[in-house]
Ligand code: FES
């Protein structure tokens with residue numbers, strides 16, 4: 001905890017730093033119209049990269065995991081080959097289209113064998129073996145391997161691109177924000193809890209949920225608010241919002257209030273104060289984290305447009321990921337990453353952290369389907385954003401700009 | 416027969432109902448309990464918390480005697496129910512999204528060694 005006991009309440013004026021972003025009410029059509037969603041699919045999602053796991057999950061050659069990309073319904077297989085490379089393939093057998101590897105994760109001796117007719121593929125995707133090959137009519141093994149999916153690694157996170165030709169490289173996609181947040185000890189939090197839930201709302205509402213703290217004193221009166229408001233920040237203001245291209249970072253201001261009794265046990269007796277400010281963290285934060293270098297910084301929300309954000313403190317982080325499933329349906333995944341526990345007492349601290357994050361997000365999510373109903377029924381046609389809801393306004397601005405550009409591209413392609 | 420370390424015999428009566436195998440089971444137990452039952456468990460556990468953690472600090476994950484494992488699972492249950500008592504006065508998140516709709520897809524082992 002810091003000794004500077006009375007931090008100043010952050011002021012108004014975040015939005016004014018970005019004159020290209022309007023300050024008026026915004027049209028809510030993109031939050032529910034099927035036509036807007038269809039355009040987003042082409043102009044945004046097919047051009048993006050999606051985080052699917054961590055390299056630690058496939059530490060050794062032969063380790064693999066499979067996944068069905070929720071938005072695209074594509075089956076993927078991610079593995080490490082004997083050269084140490086991370087490969088991603090369409091998990092679709094070139095014989096007749098069954099999934100090749102049906103298990104969720106595991107270790108392969110070197111071949112993935114389809115459980116339909118037994119075709120086998122190696123760790124580089126090559127078609128190694130056709131069962132009863134003499135009965136085929138000259139199938140060329142050299143060009144019937146698994147189809148590769150574009151894959152990249154950033155800070156131990158594995159990302160794939162659902163399009164054969166990525167619109168931009170992973171590095172360009174992550175851009176300045178990716179560079180400015182590299183160097184955080186992302187890999188030190190080796191333990192994680194993850195849950196997922198389908199929510200009947202537009203993907204942008206899921207992103208909006210943690211992206212403003214204007215709501216904290218009202219929506220989280222007993223959970224998150226006491227920390228944030230302890231120092232007189234009663235309106236729930238941010239330290240700042242940094243916009244980097246399509247991405248953005250919110251910096252959260254808080255000091256530690258009086259913990260609740262079980263929190264006290266976790267923080268003081270179980271080495272679990274990972275989610276509160278620390279002065280002595282033993283490493284230097286990269287410049288994109290706590291960008292204002294405030295001594296009252298506790299947490300950043302680092303959002304990579306369009307579908308992933310990290311709530312990050314000096315000692316741990318939580319990934320919030322949204323997979324769009326339709327104009328008013330999304331899959332939300334929360335993965336809480338914490339440092340490894342040695343003792344049974346520290347294990348209790350991890351549980352306290354996971355339960356707190358989960359329940360606070362359940363408070364947040366109470367609003368999502370209610371807002372979506374108001375959108376779908378036409379009961380709300382405009383949103384008004386506070387100065388400290390800039391991250392939401394920015395997302396709206398980015399989407400609107402991309403869709404307008406898409407319309408121009410389509411018009412000139414037809415013209 | 417006791418299932419907890421001898422110093423914690425007073426908590427023995429909670430073992431049958433409040434020791435569960437993993438986080439999803441603990442979440443289900445909280446959601447399926449009355450707030451009165453949750454409070455009875457919480458109020459008995461809380462004053463023993465520091466002593467329990469002092470014991471748990473002396474044991475490495477991956478090498479827990481059976482009775483310490485049971486004691487740890489009681490504490491993990493305390494973590495699960497704490498918001499019900501301290502934040503909501505209700506097993507559910509007050510006015511919240513129905514937590515029963517969430518599905519855990521990745522767990523941290525309750526007792527295994529971590530690296
Ligand atoms: S579909 Fe895979 S072997 Fe036939």
Ligand SMILES: [Fe+2]
Pocket residue numbers: 209210215216219220360364
């Ligand atoms: Fe919130």
